[in-house]
Amino acid sequence: MASPFNPIQLGRTRLRNRIVMSPMTRSRAHGPAASPNPLMATYYAQRAGAGLIVTEGIQPNPIGQGYPSTPGLHNRTQIAAWRQVTDAVHARGGVIFAQLMHTGRVGHPTNYAEAYHPEAVAGSATARASQAPLETRKTPATPVGPSPIAAQGQIFTASGLQDFVTPVALTDAGITQTITDFADAAANAIDAGFDGVELHGANGYLLHQFLSTNANQRTDKWGGSVENRTRMIIETTRAVAETIGAERTALRISPGNPLNDITEDDYRQTYPRVLTALDPLGLAYLHVLESTDPQFTQDLRQAWRGVFVLNPSTPGSRTGPEHLRLVEDGDSDLVSFGSLFIANPDLPERLRTHAPLAQPDMTKAYGGDAAGYTDYPTMHGDLEREATA
Template sequence: MSIAFEPVRLGDLTLNNRIVMAPMTRSRAGEGNAPTDLTATYYAQRASAGLIISEAVQPSAGGQGYISTPGLHSDAQVEAWRVVTEKVHAEGGAIVAQLMHSGRIGHPDLLPDGLVPVAPSPVKADATTFTAEGPKDSVVPRELTTAEVEQTIADFAAAARNAIAAGFDGVELHGANGYLIHQFLSDNVNLRTDRFGGSIEGRTRFAAEVTAAVADSIGPRRLGLRISPAHPLVGLTEADPEALYADLVARLPRELAYLHVMETGRRDLTRLVREAWNGPLILNPHAEFPSAAGPDSLDVLGEGLADAVAFGSLFLANPDLPRRLREGGPFNEADRATFYGGDHRGYTDYPALDGA
């Protein structure tokens, strides 16, 4: 396990250790979908991570999929995030912003100015979304025109520039878990006949072009991409994921800071990506593996399967997780009832080992 506490280089970032805080939606943004002072406290408490990957941040107003999630598309949001990054840096931490467009996941009630969820094709997700009026079923999304796809790529690049202006050390693109980039990869959600659909090369084009545009905007060595091969979230499917992800990985900039793989029960696909990708890899092991989401997940470092390991709820509940992993615990239990929304409870009140 000692390798977990050794430095590692990811692009322009040198991590103090290989323990990463995974991105986790908390639905606690304030006015104007900007982070709050409580957000800054939450992340600063966890600054002993080798790297913090922020909660999902929408790159545009139309990219929002959940209630009270933060954006990076307004000046006020940039200023509010700057408070967060400064507090993390003051504690010696590093933090990147995860940019996520939710695509067909969401509801019109969450969006301004009569906007509706959009997607590669008008294929409804079998999902419900929590709104101010309670849970509501997803709607049939509006299909993006080719010009709108290109504008969405530009929105990601603009939000990435905003992230750097806000003091983030880099950006992670969320190409996993059934959201917009992942939807373009899917054969049953992406039914397009333009250059962004059809063949495997067509379905990987959006992910490849978003990555290239953001890399051009902020530099590839400050950029990571998260993927979740064969993740069947809300009915999304990927025929032949081996060929799909081999094609995608081959099209990524070689100087990309890292790939972040969220496993979904297919360790064979993780190995495929690892073999195809010559750069650093962060692994977020899935709960179907006995060692996942717990201290034993660090074993993948010794196996050479990953260069760093991302922890979700274990980091949520244990702000000093690297120390606890080094000392073998004990570990606080995460309170699922306070995962989304609310105040400081279940957010900034988990105790560290010293009781703080």
């Protein structure tokens, strides 16, 4: 029987335990050019006791930003700022992957830190990061997606909740450039000191939108059949693996998850195709965000030969100590925890010793300053405000 507190090999990196800090948007990238700041370095360093930290979603290009004050990895300022974060985590013996998240149609023109016209920008993200700034425009841009179909619902902006807008459908050239941007952002992540990257193919964002049967109404090679709708996520993952190495590349999926107005009528046919294409690459891990079909999760577990990370379905609750049994029973190699890591910077130690768990104040989860971010004490009462020192 495996213990969640035993080490495990993840690609070229050995993790101290099998507890993962799940990616969580916190909207505190208040540094210049949508970059992280010292407060973010403190936040992640406080949680370096996790076997693996997966960062909040990081946009691989400016148009990939969905929410206010989320960070990017597509320019020199951002690379240097993320180095502060990775150095702080590594100084405490932690391992940290960058989650690359392009939100696609889940965005709003007023939320972009900077906007640009895709056709006006030449070259890769790496080239852009090493050159003087290219032409940008400060006027709002329109989100992009697989098809010009707006998601039903609203998104938070600096002006309050606003309806999702109709996205601009990516051209074939735009899709190719977006795949390149993901690969280049992955290279930037390695330059910034990350141990690897996790591609966000879940929760109704761009890669998930291409998989869906409602957001993707294309009739070209990127839409229609299962083969065509899976092409974007497969090609993006391959491109990243070729750029930084498969052992430093991971993927997150959420089969059947309706978040952000996603419909997947044939997810039981879609995801086996994705796994069949990607399993031979030898990726660092597959991260499954379970939603409505636990039996299908176990089907995926059996189909995936590599490391399997599970964020279990917890309707009306959150992942807690009882879910450590998923590792003990062999249902997963690692288990990821979300909101409990917000209020418990030393969560693995609390779980190991059966210590009381603090509950997060979710009214302070997004935006703001240190309150509700770096001011949660450890179980010993220590408040590590200077965790990066």
